[in-house]
Amino acid sequence: MAPAISTAALSAHTPIVISGPSGAGKSTILARLFADYPSKFGFSISHTTRAPRGAEQDGREYYFVTHDEFQKLVQDKGFVEHAQFGGNCYGTSVKAVQDIAEKGRVCILDIEMEGVKQVANHPTFPRPRFLFLSPPSMEILEKRLRSRATDKEEAILKRLNQASVEMDFANSGEAPHDKIVVNDDLDKAYEEVREFVVGNEA
Numbered sequence: 001m002a003p004a005i006s007t008a009a010l011s012a013h014t015p016i017v018i019s020g021p022s023g024a025g026k027s028t029i030l031a032r033l034f035a036d037y038p039s040k041f042g043f044s045i046s047h048t049t050r051a052p053r054g055a056e057q058d059g060r061e062y063y064f065v066t067h068d069e070f071q072k073l074v075q076d077k078g079f080v081e082h083a084q085f086g087g088n089c090y091g092t093s094v095k096a097v098q099d100i101a102e103k104g105r106v107c108i109l110d111i112e113m114e115g116v117k118q119v120a121n122h123p124t125f126p127r128p129r130f131l132f133l134s135p136p137s138m139e140i141l142e143k144r145l146r147s148r149a150t151d152k153e154e155a156i157l158k159r160l161n162q163a164s165v166e167m168d169f170a171n172s173g174e175a176p177h178d179k180i181v182v183n184d185d186l187d188k189a190y191e192e193v194r195e196f197v198v199g200n201e202a
């Protein structure tokens with residue numbers, strides 16, 4: 001059975017989905033937003049079928065569940081989005097997003113393209129607001145990925161390939177984005193994101 005959704009909190013604190021190619025600047029801009037508004041936002045806790053590592057605790061870093069428990073939630077439409085990486089399943093539950101709204105915070109979902117499609121097509125979850133962060137060009141994206149220096153050549157090429165798929169989707173007219181911000185000048189892009197996310201609030 002699909003989880004009961006309490007729409008009151010979710011509509012008072014509408015979640016924001018931020019997506020965009022790897023290297024577009026999502027982490028950079030979100031870090032700035034959280035520093036400027038330390039108590040306005042929250043991140044939902046995801047479910048995973050992978051085993052806890054080190055000091056990770058159930059309900060803190062993740063909800064650690066079995067494959068069966070995960071599948072049951074999938075069937076019940078209990079996830080706003082879910083995916084598989086490296087043999088493990090990961091998902092954002094409806095309840096985890098709702099928990100953030102019930103704390104009076106706006107849930108920020110930083111998710112990739114397939115997840116965006118799932119959230120937009122969920123049968124019962126109220127529509128969040130969708131923001132797409134775009135690099136100014138593929139050439140500049142490549143430069144930024146290289147100067148970030150966190151990835152090996154093969155990973156950079158993979159990210160660039162995926163970036164062009166994401167850009168095509170964003171420009172396709174099928175994407176749910178309410179706003180596309182081009183991250184050319186960081187201060188300007190931040191201001192546009194800030195305005196979309198918090199409006200004219202001080």
Ligand SMILES: Nc1ncnc2c1ncn2[C@@H]1O[C@H](COP(=O)(O)OP(=O)(O)OP(=O)(O)O)[C@@H](O)[C@H]1O
Nearest residue numbers: 021022023024025026027028144148183184185186
């Ligand atoms: N406007 C900008 N001008 C120049 N460099 C930028 C700008 N915005 C971000 N960067 C740099 O680009 C790199 C990629 O940014 P960031 O790591 O925030 O991307 P991301 O979208 O969060 O990527 P991922 O999805 O892989 O986590 C970083 O080194 C960051 O400092």
